[in-house]
Amino acid sequence: MDLQTLTYIVVGASFALYIGIAFWARAGSTGEFYAAGRGVHPVANGMATAADWMSAASFISMAGLIAFNGYGASVFLMGWTGGYVLLAMLLAPYLRKFGKFTVPEFIGDRFYSSTARIVAVACLIICSITYVIGQMKGVGVAFSRFLEVDASTGLLIGTAIVFLYAVQGGMKGITYTQIAQYCVLILAYTIPAIFISMELTGSFLPQVGLFSDHVSGTPLLTKLDQVVTDLGFGEYTAFTSNPLNMFMYTMSLMIGTAGLPHVIIRFFTVPKVSDARWTAGWSLVFIAILYTTAPGVGAMARLNLMDTIQTGTIGAEDGNLQYENRPDWFKNWETTGLLKFEDKNGDGRIQYYNDKSADFQAKADEFGWKGNELFVDRDIMVLANPEIAKLPNWVIALVAAGGLAAALSTAAGLLMAISSAVSHDLMKGTFTPNITEKQELLYARVAMAVAIVIAAYLGLNPPGFAAQVVALAFGLAASSIFPALMMGIFSKRVNSKGAIFGMLAGILSTLLYIFMYKGWFFIPGTNMLANTTENHFLGIAPEAFGTIGAIINFAVAYVVSSMSAEPPKEIQELVESIRVPKGAGAAIDH
């Protein structure tokens, strides 16, 4: 059976499964709609959280960034897993004890202020929309390859499907669908990784294969370092030139993970406080399966790509792949526009090397190479990987389904967080408390529609690769929501003024820093400074600024609080009560 047909069958079957489950588990009440009736077992919830949270950025984009940045991409590996430690110890159990539906609801109650609640809604919407943009880029990549269309068309088709998928939702439906999506995406990620690891190193586990010997006898990483440096690229395992930026970047992703509303609301769906702790652990188990596989996938994909293009000795006349003889995957990806070849020296062969390295360009001049001729969008690496490694067609079809599952599950979770913030916190909670349940749902759907249109528009002109856009969203969450939640639990002294000014100072400083380098509202060409390391404050990238934003948030909140009255007694008692697990079951009935 040819690849196209097989892909349609596998992707079609997975979609039918999700829709079937969503229909079977559809929500009957607002409790089920927002928090799945709080009846989800920690293992099941952990799996759903893993799918919710592992997005197109994790599935499609991350290994590509690892492949091209090597050690530098460790920020994603540590950042997106380490945040669960913070979540498990600093936020999840107490928020579950509090026992409401949304993050702004906690902030509004703890800081006894509807202004605080509205500011929290604004922060939540800003970071969730930024996050959805990253998803849309990923969805566009996956659909463009799968339907063999241009990446922009792919994005528009993807948008339509995500929209249809998300509005039927409700947390209960989403939770059970996400369990199925987790199974699809993890199989799709690990099966090709195992195949490739066997092929290159003979070891079954990519986690082990990465640190084993290549079939040629030298260790895989040593060989990779050599292959890339031979063509003028930076050494794969080399230490970073800017540890401060890497530190800030990792920290920003960690505290952002703990502050992302669509992750936090998962912890409202478990029955007990102790279950919230277990859920964090199980989530990380399911996430770690992918995250410990990713470094192997990245390194092996890079090695395979280099070997495909540079078939013989560097500089030899027949050392490079002839364009005419390029493999099928190459042709397929060319139609998406995400892989480009430009024959600069007119020899009909593909030269892929680092033409920004002056030393190597000098050598390349001798070979008659007139510049790098291959442009690879990092986001295609995972999807192209099984094809590059010549794996069977069913594996390739499965990877397409996995990428779509990852993007869809996260987009659904994010849209859920946005729409519940608008309908539950803004409309029902603040402006129009008397609306019926039906009207509340209508607002939820309109909010989803608006959010997805904005995200699709910006997804057409993304400010970076999927994982980098997502990193910005984490920075925004890190600078606004995480500090407010943490202070709400661990301090009895921080008051409403402190929280409001803290959140505003945190998110505005971070937004300002991002827009300065990425363009106002991410619109290309409107940036005030070129986005280069020399221009960055202390070399800190916009993606890494969330850490500074969080520090600003904490500092402002403490200073403002210490200058104004302490919170009322009943609020201090509320803080006491969320610190103790006893009585969380009762919160279900409210």
Place this chain on the structure above:
Amino acid sequence: MGGNMTENTDSGHAYWKANLNLIAICLVIWFVASFGFGLLLRPALSGIAVGGSDLGFWFAQQGSIWVFLGLIFFYAIRMNAIDKKFGVEE
């Protein structure tokens, strides 16, 4: 609820203190495994070879994640025991 709280204030404080101590221990390990071994201490540990690279690279791309996992389960188990000891479990 209010009466219950005042009655248990001392044990309530002790419970919270036990929790904070446990969190502090876990976060120190969390920091050392990721930001320490995986990043800041990597140059110092570069002499220790692990399969084609060094220990710092392994911690940054594998080890830190395994440590995180261990920490969360350790915290959950210890915390459930502490809940029971102070009689605040559900």
